[in-house]
Amino acid sequence: MTVPFLSLARLNEPLLADFQARLAPFLAAGRFIGGEALDAFERAFAAHCGVGHAVGTGNGLDALELALRALDIGPGDEVIVPAHTFVATWLAVTRVGATPVGVDVRPGCATLDPDLIEAAIGPRTRAIMPVHLYGTTADMARILPIARRHGLRVIEDAAQAHGHVRFGRRAGAHGDVGCFSFYPGKNLGALGDAGGVVTDDPALAARIRMLGNYGSAAKYHHELCGSNSRLDPIQALFLDLKLERLDAINARRAAIAAAYDAVVPARDDGRAFHRLLEPGLDGVWHQYVLVCRDRDDLVARLDAAGIGTLVHYPVIPADQPCYAALKRPAGTWPVAEDLARRVLSLPIGEYLEAHEIEQVREALRAAL
Ligand SMILES: Cc1ncc(COP(=O)(O)O)c(C=O)c1O
Structure with a gap:
């Protein structure tokens, strides 16, 4: 007998009957971009995280990139990132034209070492991007005051920590914005690529939504040079079901x-x-x-x-x-x-x- 590292089929098997029951009316309604399935998941995920707003994105990398763009972080700016993380954390920074500044992690948790952050802050630093690697929230009790002292934004990469509560809050709800991946193997995983952001700032949420929707809030009117990175409602339908569990x-x-x-x-x-x-x-x-x-x-x-x-x-x-x-x-x-x-x-x-x-x-x- 073998124990494979991960079986996505077995992970999702308990959800499939309920999902199939929800699928028939979803398919019949015919809303395959946006719509009630997406709205319902965004409301439920924001409530779960204890914040005002959630915005679905195409994947976790886009969630990070859209958060950076919405905060006007770009060429000439530096962002503090952990030296040990999945490459997406760094890629989001370089995709907006900013420079990732690596800071070492603590040995007993593999998240940003707060003792090393201040030495990495310079005149171009705009944000700190802690990663809650492997499911454990970084030391936000120390990171947030450092960010505040230096006027920096905090963008959490919560792609691996869905639902974790530390310092009295869920992962993703500590900083200016929390970014999630719903990649199939995540604790809250979809049936394909999917992601999202959470924030208490309504203007930031609206800007992220607009940036991921061709820079548009009203159809065929484009205020920003955005991209196409929306959460598929069929994924939202599944995620809503999984979030309950x-x-x-x-x-x-x-x-x-x-x-x-x-x-x-x-x-x-x-x-x-x-x-x-x-x-x-x-x-x-x-x-x-x-x-x-x-x-x-x-x-x-x-x-x-x-x-x-x-x-x-x-x-x-x-x-x-x-x-x-x-x-x-x-x-x-x-x-x-x-x-x-x-x-x-x-x-x-x-x-x-x-x-x-x-x-x-x-x-x-x-x-x-
Ligand atoms: C820490 C971390 N950040 C970002 C991502 C990117 O997410 P995605 O694969 O959905 O683009 C992932 C997952 O793959 C991740 O583990």
């Missing part, structure tokens, strides 16, 4: 994480691997991440035991060929560089059955 999904993932925690060393004690997250920093478990002594060896052992794994992410954005111009000497971001060599994600889909979780635990015990 998000807290339960996250709770189930936390239960699986707790089962892994029982066999994974909580800190580096010299054995083959340990848990990335420091105690007290549990998020919504988009990934359950190990830090390995010898990753290739552990991958091979788990693979031999039928356990699928994935690396998020093996190369930091600044070391990607597309960012050759931003490359810095090795050691510039020691924690990020070390994590890229050593992190490994285990299967954590909420559908995993007890015997599969046990199979993973058994393989982990043997590998220790």
Whole structure:
């Protein structure tokens, strides 16, 4: 028996009967751009996040890019981003013509290290873009006051932290604007590409909506040079259904994480691997991440035991060929560089059955 890293079919299977029931009237109504299905999801997602407005976008990268554009961040501006993240965080910044300024992450959570942010702020800095990587919200209690002191905007990349509550708020609801991906494998995943932003600022929400709709608020009148990046209502229909179950999904993932925690060393004690997250920093478990002594060896052992794994992410954005111009000497971001060599994600889909979780635990015990 194998435990694949992720099965999208099994992830969505419990939702399909309800989705099919909602699909027939949706198809009959014939609104395939905008319309009630989209409005309903945007209202529900804003309410879930505890903010005034949600705007659907085509995907998470566009959500980040539209947020930056709506805040007039562009050529000549700098944006502080974590050195360790999915490349989309950096791509959004370069797509608007601004420069990403990498700041190292903290070892026990892989999110922006607040102690290092101020040294990276210069006269051109316009915004900080924390990423709530792997499902744990970054240290917003420290990041927000730094941003306020320096007059900077805060754009949260909450693409991996749907529903996480830390510092009394949901992920995405801390800064000026929160950006989400609903890529199928996310905790709140759609049936294809999808994304969205949330904000309490009605003018910002309206501007993002306009930018993603050809720069237009009224049909065939174009105030801004926008793009076409709208959330498909058929995806919104599915997401609305899944949102109702998000807290339960996250709770189930936390239960699986707790089962892994029982066999994974909580800190580096010299054995083959340990848990990335420091105690007290549990998020919504988009990934359950190990830090390995010898990753290739552990991958091979788990693979031999039928356990699928994935690396998020093996190369930091600044070391990607597309960012050759931003490359810095090795050691510039020691924690990020070390994590890229050593992190490994285990299967954590909420559908995993007890015997599969046990199979993973058994393989982990043997590998220790
Ligand atoms: C941290 C992070 N930011 C941005 C994105 C981009 O989202 P998308 O793939 O929907 O464009 C993703 C997911 O893929 C992500 O994990």
